[in-house]
Amino acid sequence: MDENFLAARFEHQRTHLLGVAYRILGTGTEADDAVQEAWLRLSRSNADEIDNLGGWLTTVVARICLNMLQSRKVRREEPLADLEPAELVTGPEHEAVLGDSIGLALLVVLDTLTPAERLAFVLHDMFAVPFDELAPIVGRTPAAARQLASRARRRVQGARAAADRDRQREVVDAFLAASRGGDFGALLTLLDPEVVLRVDAAAMATGATGALGAAAVAKTFAGRAQGARLALIDGRAGAVWSVGGTPRVVFDVTVSDGRIVAIDLLADPDTLDQLELEVQVG
Numbered sequence: 165m166d167e168n169f170l171a172a173r174f175e176h177q178r179t180h181l182l183g184v185a186y187r188i189l190g191t192g193t194e195a196d197d198a199v200q201e202a203w204l205r206l207s208r209s210n211a212d213e214i215d216n217l218g219g220w221l222t223t224v225v226a227r228i229c230l231n232m233l234q235s236r237k238v239r240r241e242e243p244l245a246d247l248e249p250a251e252l253v254t255g256p257e258h259e260a261v262l263g264d265s266i267g268l269a270l271l272v273v274l275d276t277l278t279p280a281e282r283l284a285f286v287l288h289d290m291f292a293v294p295f296d297e298l299a300p301i302v303g304r305t306p307a308a309a310r311q312l313a314s315r316a317r318r319r320v321q322g323a324r325a326a327a328d329r330d331r332q333r334e335v336v337d338a339f340l341a342a343s344r345g346g347d348f349g350a351l352l353t354l355l356d357p358e359v360v361l362r363v364d365a366a367a368m369a370t371g372a373t374g375a376l377g378a379a380a381v382a383k384t385f386a387g388r389a390q391g392a393r394l395a396l397i398d399g400r401a402g403a404v405w406s407v408g409g410t411p412r413v414v415f416d417v418t419v420s421d422g423r424i425v426a427i428d429l430l431a432d433p434d435t436l437d438q439l440e441l442e443v444q445v446g
Contacts, residue, residue: 187286188229190271198228233279273323285316332401332419343389351382356423366431396442
């Protein structure tokens with residue numbers, strides 16, 4: 165095959181290959197190195213015998229990345245959590261590759277996986293590589309490769325859930341502080357423009373009313389919620405107002421993209437009895 169033609173076909177695959185390499189390795193520099201090594205291997209091969217160039221290159225890049233990960237573990241290099249973001253992605257080419265960026269937080273989670281788990285998760289869950297194609301790359305059977313990906317997926321989902329819960333807690337904590345302090349402006353920044361405040365019948369009987377929109381909800385809470393305390397409600401961040409240690413009103417808060425989109429005031433005793441409540445200290 166003509167080398168110029170081969171180079172053109174490789175360049176057509178470069179963005180995809182960089183995406184694969186970056187998600188496996190977590191650094192732009194190493195991703196570049198892996199893709200360049202794949203080109204060298206392609207240029208030395210008999211390209212005329214390759215039926216599926218994209219699949220062949222993906223496999224080669226994956227194997228190169230696996231070797232790099234294993235070498236990194238042996239050398240005990242610093243984890244991604246200790247790297248500056250600029251060290252992870254540099255240059256406009258990488259920004260284009262990572263238009264759907266997986267984010268630094270996920271990269272840190274991936275760095276806790278074994279090399280084989282990380283490869284299996286990235287190739288299957290992010291790039292839909294079938295297990296029968298993935299298995300030879302990690303040196304396992306398709307069933308074992310499936311287990312690797314499943315184990316990695318559980319770890320990633322658990323880390324994501326924990327990160328989401330922490331972020332929800334930060335937002336609710338800030339909301340309670342702004343409410344107690346009567347900081348109307350701060351409340352507006354924490355509330356989605358279309359936020360809705362809903363109250364159940366028991367809460368309504370105490371005089372609480374619903375509201376729609378950031379301004380109306382901020383007005384409702386400004387200077388109030390003095391006795392409410394941050395709590396986990398069925399594992400999600402919210403707040404509880406208690407009397408003598410008995411929950412009387414639950415603030416069931418829904419957070420999306422860093423803003424509160426809904427608050428449900430629940431005061432019905434039967435409803436509260438069914439909730440798993442854990443008041444947060446500090």
